[in-house]
Structures are given as C-alpha cells and as structure tokens.
Amino acid sequence: MLHAREREITDTLVDLLISTVHRINARADKRVTQELVNAFKKVTGKENILFSIAEAALGAPDDSVRSVVFPAVNGGEQTLRELVHEYKTKGPVYRRTVQTTLKASYTNHYRRGLIELLDVLEFRSSNATHRPVLDALELVARHKDGRVTFYPAGEHVPDHKGVLGDWTDLVRRTDEKGRSKVVRSTYEVCTFQALRERLRCKEIWVVGADRWRNPDEDLPRDFESRRLEHYTALRKPLDPTAVPLIDMLKEAVLRTGCLDGVISVAGTAGSGELPREVLAERLLLAVYADGTNTGIRAISGGEHGHSEDDLRYVRRRYLPVEVARAMATQIANATFAVRRHQVWGAGSSCGRVGLDALRRV
Known part of the structure; x- marks a missing residue:
C-alpha cells in the first residue's frame, strides 16, 4: 500500500x-x-507608400527627407512611424x-x-x-x-x-x-x-x-530473450522494412489526400516550417508506427533518414487525436465510396458500425 x-x-x-x-x-x-x-495598428497600402517614397526621392534627391518624403506619404511622418512599428511587432x-x-x-x-x-x-x-x-x-x-x-x-x-x-x-x-x-x-x-x-x-x-x-517496464521481462516468440504472437515482423503495409498506407494516403489538410496547415519551408515532402514522409511513418503497433523507435531504425526524435516531434505537433479521427474517417469514407455495390449493396450495417468505430478512436 x-x-x-x-x-x-x-x-x-x-x-x-x-x-x-x-x-x-x-x-x-x-x-x-x-x-x-x-x-x-495595421498599415494599409504598403506597396503604394513605397512607390510614392521612391518616386519623391528620385524626383528631388538633394532635398531633405522631411520636405520630400513625408509629403509624398498619405498621413506623412505618422504613417511611416506606424509602418515601422508594425514591422517591429511581427516575426x-x-x-x-x-x-x-x-x-x-x-x-x-x-x-x-x-x-x-x-x-x-x-x-x-x-x-x-x-x-x-x-x-x-x-x-x-x-x-x-x-x-x-x-x-x-x-x-x-x-x-x-x-x-x-x-x-x-x-x-x-x-x-x-x-x-x-x-x-x-x-x-x-x-x-x-x-x-x-x-x-x-x-x-x-x-x-x-x-x-x-x-x-x-511496459514490456514483458523476457521480451528480449523471447523477441521472436512475442513478435510471432503479435503477428509482427522483426524487420520493419519488410512490411508491405507501408506501401498500402502510402497508396491510401495518395488516393484520399487525407494528409493534405495537415500539411497545408503546417505551412511551407519558406515560413520556417519543414519542407512539404519531408513533413509528408514523417507523418506517413508516424501513422504507420502507431497504426501497426510497431512503434516509433522500431520505425526510426529504417533506411529513410528520419530520426526517432524527428518522428516523435511530428506526431506530437501535427497528429493530435482529432486529426487522426478525421484521417481515419476520410479513408473509411473513400473505401465505402469505391466498393462494388453489386457485391456489398448500397449500404450495410457492418460499414456503418466500422465508421462509427473509427470516429470513436
């Protein structure tokens, strides 16, 4: 106790x-x-202000700033001060x-x-x-x-x-x-x-x-000595690179575009974020690691160039529960949409139950 x-x-x-x-x-x-x-205080018309300043300066390059530049800007000196302040309060x-x-x-x-x-x-x-x-x-x-x-x-x-x-x-x-x-x-x-x-x-x-x-401690104490037996019971391969499921997952992602929303929200390399293709690869690996119960640590040992820290960071930042649910629902909907109605019918209770289960993940 x-x-x-x-x-x-x-x-x-x-x-x-x-x-x-x-x-x-x-x-x-x-x-x-x-x-x-x-x-x-947002300053509007920044491009017009820049053009007016440049035109005035080129028209009278030897005159003072106060007599040439300030009058060329709508609002004068105060507008320029606000423009500088806006820049300083960003980034x-x-x-x-x-x-x-x-x-x-x-x-x-x-x-x-x-x-x-x-x-x-x-x-x-x-x-x-x-x-x-x-x-x-x-x-x-x-x-x-x-x-x-x-x-x-x-x-x-x-x-x-x-x-x-x-x-x-x-x-x-x-x-x-x-x-x-x-x-x-x-x-x-x-x-x-x-x-x-x-x-x-x-x-x-x-x-x-x-x-x-x-x-x-979450693993059995004999996990290392009986790794093959445990992996066999879980129906998991010892070599994560030999699993064809990653190709199936990649195909599902490409066909449904379920990662597009995550990548677009994350931004691009130009805004200080990861390049889109790098982020997509890490998201795919993170989804695979969790979906197959292989784990991030095992997946990070593959020859893909992404470290364990990289994959854990992407999963933590870009794959919260609500995003995973939305992705699962999107894949399920796409699966139900392309199935043959001649075989499965227009609808089935099994399909509805499966979709409800995905939404509860």
Missing part, C-alpha cells in the same frame, strides 16, 4: 512539473500577444519578446518550485541521445543556490536541443573580451522546457513513478 502511494505521489509531482513549465509558456505568450495586439521580434517575458516570469516566481521538484525527482533515460538534458539538470541542481548571472568559467555546460534555434542568442552572450558566456536563468528555462517535452514522450522517465515510469 505504501509503495503504491509513493508511486502515486511521484506521478503527481511529475504532473506538477509538466503543468508548471507549460503554464510559464502559456502565460508569457498570452501576455505578449495582448500587449502587441493593443499596440498594433522574430514577437518571439524574442515572448522569450524575454518567459525568462522574467520564471526567475521571479516559478524557479523556486521547479528547483525543489528537482530535489525530490530522479530522472533517467534509456537512450543516450537524451543524456545532455540529464547532464543539464545536474548542472542546474549544482547551481540552484547561486546568485550569479553567468555560469562560472570552466564549468561544463551541456548543449541540448532546448538551447538551440531561437534561444541561442539569449542563452549565450559574448563579453567585451570576446568570451562566450552562458546566462544561467535562460539556460534553466530552456532545460526545463526540454525536460517537459521528453517526459511527455517518455524519452526521459522518473524513478519510483507509475505512469511516468521506465517505458521498458
């Missing part, structure tokens, strides 16, 4: 950590969005503002609680790929009582995915002597965000937990 209660409490603490990190992100995003929306500036607000919120309120959770939870991973995040947590714990802005010189600061991309410039600063320094508070924010993502995928697990336990 005490052991079960301990595991339950551990699960609750992990839930608290995950929800707290999410709350920091959500509140920062909401706060910045409100501030920018209140300050934002990278927005992301940077969210990140700065998130860091401030973490430092002022949430840090103490998250640090205390590190003292009572023990994190592990069965995959060496995620070792940098665990090393980063150890670094955070070692400096939990420190008041310094930067980590000391000579301290090993592990690089992980959470500190890359848009966060890089905020995590690392260069001093007047050209030395790179890591901002402690920002690094902690990025590390907790990375921890949350990997906990949710069970790439990192917690000692003594139940729901957040080692995923290897």
Whole structure:
C-alpha cells in the first residue's frame, strides 16, 4: 500500500512539473500577444507608400527627407512611424519578446518550485541521445543556490536541443573580451522546457513513478530473450522494412489526400516550417508506427533518414487525436465510396458500425 502511494505521489509531482513549465509558456505568450495586439495598428497600402517614397526621392534627391518624403506619404511622418512599428511587432521580434517575458516570469516566481521538484525527482533515460538534458539538470541542481548571472568559467555546460534555434542568442552572450558566456536563468528555462517535452514522450522517465515510469517496464521481462516468440504472437515482423503495409498506407494516403489538410496547415519551408515532402514522409511513418503497433523507435531504425526524435516531434505537433479521427474517417469514407455495390449493396450495417468505430478512436 505504501509503495503504491509513493508511486502515486511521484506521478503527481511529475504532473506538477509538466503543468508548471507549460503554464510559464502559456502565460508569457498570452501576455505578449495582448500587449502587441493593443499596440498594433495595421498599415494599409504598403506597396503604394513605397512607390510614392521612391518616386519623391528620385524626383528631388538633394532635398531633405522631411520636405520630400513625408509629403509624398498619405498621413506623412505618422504613417511611416506606424509602418515601422508594425514591422517591429511581427516575426522574430514577437518571439524574442515572448522569450524575454518567459525568462522574467520564471526567475521571479516559478524557479523556486521547479528547483525543489528537482530535489525530490530522479530522472533517467534509456537512450543516450537524451543524456545532455540529464547532464543539464545536474548542472542546474549544482547551481540552484547561486546568485550569479553567468555560469562560472570552466564549468561544463551541456548543449541540448532546448538551447538551440531561437534561444541561442539569449542563452549565450559574448563579453567585451570576446568570451562566450552562458546566462544561467535562460539556460534553466530552456532545460526545463526540454525536460517537459521528453517526459511527455517518455524519452526521459522518473524513478519510483507509475505512469511516468521506465517505458521498458511496459514490456514483458523476457521480451528480449523471447523477441521472436512475442513478435510471432503479435503477428509482427522483426524487420520493419519488410512490411508491405507501408506501401498500402502510402497508396491510401495518395488516393484520399487525407494528409493534405495537415500539411497545408503546417505551412511551407519558406515560413520556417519543414519542407512539404519531408513533413509528408514523417507523418506517413508516424501513422504507420502507431497504426501497426510497431512503434516509433522500431520505425526510426529504417533506411529513410528520419530520426526517432524527428518522428516523435511530428506526431506530437501535427497528429493530435482529432486529426487522426478525421484521417481515419476520410479513408473509411473513400473505401465505402469505391466498393462494388453489386457485391456489398448500397449500404450495410457492418460499414456503418466500422465508421462509427473509427470516429470513436
């Protein structure tokens, strides 16, 4: 009884950590969005403004800006100010503002609680790929009582995915002597965000937990020694590349276009997203991994060039439950539409039951 209660409490603490990190992100995003929306005023006719400015400047290149450019713009100087403000409240500036607000919120309120959770939870991973995040947590714990802005010189600061991309410039600063320094508070924010993502995928697990336990415990203890027997009982191949079902799934996707909606919403490479063909391949592999119960880890071992992290990210971001339901319904509808009525009739209770089952997935 005490052991079960301990595991339950551990699960609750992990839930608290995950929800707290999410709350920091959500509140920062909401706060910045409100501030920018209140300050934002869309400027119309940008192309006409640019043409008028260019024409006026070329017509009187030696005169002052105030006497030539401002009169050429409807609204004058104020319109140009609004145009500059609109540009500044979009794109990278927005992301940077969210990140700065998130860091401030973490430092002022949430840090103490998250640090205390590190003292009572023990994190592990069965995959060496995620070792940098665990090393980063150890670094955070070692400096939990420190008041310094930067980590000391000579301290090993592990690089992980959470500190890359848009966060890089905020995590690392260069001093007047050209030395790179890591901002402690920002690094902690990025590390907790990375921890949350990997906990949710069970790439990192917690000692003594139940729901957040080692995923290897979900397998029979003799799974490795009796792998062939278990796969045979499940009617699954040991080699995921030898399964013709992937070709059948690909054909179904191409014929029904069930992934088109997901890909179009995700965007294109030009907007900072994955290229359409790469996203389509990863979505197909993720659907196959779940639909056949083969699993992401096994599928990632194929010769397709997509890592386990890539597939898990795409599944998590682009394949929520409602999207999976819509895709299943679309494939089922297409199947019912092309079946031969001479054989199956105009309709059947079996077909309706099957479609209802898909909608309940």
